[in-house]
Amino acid sequence: MKIMIEAPDNANMTKVLHVVTDFINRPVWEQNSFYYVQLPEDGMTIKLKMTSAGNIIARVR
Secondary structure, eight states, rough: OOEEEOOOTSSOOOHHHHHHHHHHHHHOOOTTTTEEEEETTTTTEEEEEEEETTTTEEEOO
C-alpha cells in the first residue's frame, strides 16, 4: 500500500495523518470512491480515495 498526500505547506499534518489513519482503519470502503472530511476549525477539506491497486490518495484544500 502506498499513501500519497498532497497538501499546502501550511496544512496541519498531524490532523491530516489522523484522518488518513481513520480512513485506513475503516471496516468497509469502496475502491475508486471519494470520501470527504471537512475540518472547519482549520479551514481544511480532505478528499480521500482508495484506488483499485490498494493505494490511498489524500488531497488537502
